[in-house]
Amino acid sequence: MTFVRKLPRMIDRLSAASGAVGKWFAVLLVLIGTFETISRHFFNAPTIWAYDSMCMAGGAIYLLGASYTYMKDSHTRVDLLYSRCSDRTKALIDVIGAAVFLFPLMIIMFEMSVTWAIRAWRINEVMFNSFWYPPAAPYRTLFAIGLFLLLLQAAAKFARDLYFLVRNETLD
Template identity: 25%
Template structure:
């Protein structure tokens, strides 16, 4: 179990790093949005490229931080039902949900989005709007974002199994996330 917990810790570090880097895009998005609004009201003009940058940045934050959100246990849950169950049953629900719902959905979206990205990339697809941007970079974020989510789902699955086998301490009844060291110990 120790090598798997080391892999889990590596995945956690990757998604933590991505989340910490991508969060700065929110500030960039706010600056671009504010600047675009100011230019529109002051000079009565606008740019499709700047509007699309806002859209691209929102897509980047949403897609690239999905694994980070799962790492931080900030994803949507049905705690009304799970909160009444024993911790062991909660862990089993997480395991089954990951294997039978998260993994198939993520793999399906990655599989369907890759050809869409490749077609856009090979044709150097541009926005249909005047002054718009290339489309393939934003389309690449779909499979990349879901790959990061797949990685984090794998990490969470490893940690849940390690809790059940006693190879890792349970971070708590409320599912609070604790960082793990390379050997899988809660820090």
């Protein structure tokens, strides 16, 4: 099997692993939310750390799940017309859409997220939504990793779609 065929499968496995890690943040989000609700309403003892923790856990779910969602073609799409198209037309729409919209946006977002992550590590940035002030660098780094994984998965889908358009056969 050639490298051209192996690489998208390797990226798929990476996206699947990212999704598997991301789902544990959903468990963490529920546990923290439950703890905060019980503490606040039954013991009149709210925490200072729950809000930031839930925001970061929710962001981790979103960021680590993005590449998995894209791999499974489960992202939101207005598909009134798309769903009625042939496979070749869908591939053409996806290639054009990725080249014109997805890649430029993801590249800009990835570059910005890396810059923010490096800055956060350099200045020891903290989150300031609450009085807990957790470090921002790990979350900002996770943000950059999530965008990188989404970019990789988009490249894999782009390669598959382009291969299908050119060869009229699937890459897998």
